Amino acid sequence: MGVPQLKLDPALLDSALLDRLACPACFGGLRAGDAHLVCMSCGRAYPIVDGIPVLIAERAEIRKS
Numbered sequence: 001m002g003v004p005q006l007k008l009d010p011a012l013l014d015s016a017l018l019d020r021l022a023c024p025a026c027f028g029g030l031r032a033g034d035a036h037l038v039c040m041s042c043g044r045a046y047p048i049v050d051g052i053p054v055l056i057a058e059r060a061e062i063r064k065s
């Protein structure tokens with residue numbers, strides 16, 4: 001018996017939280033991808049580590065689609 005662990009599923013990151021987050025490189029909007037948050041403006045993909053989005057431009061992968 002303990003405190004329930006808060007686990008963030010990437011699928012739960014959208015809507016409310018994503019509205020508050022912006023790409024640190026270009027301040028574009030983010031959308032939830034597979035274990036990443038992907039910037040809709042510049043295509044950077046930020047990893048989600050242990051349920052926490054790592055919004056550091058240097059850690060992002062550039063994804064062009």
Ligand SMILES: [Zn+2]
Pocket residue numbers: 023024025026027028039040041042043044
């Ligand atoms: Zn961006």
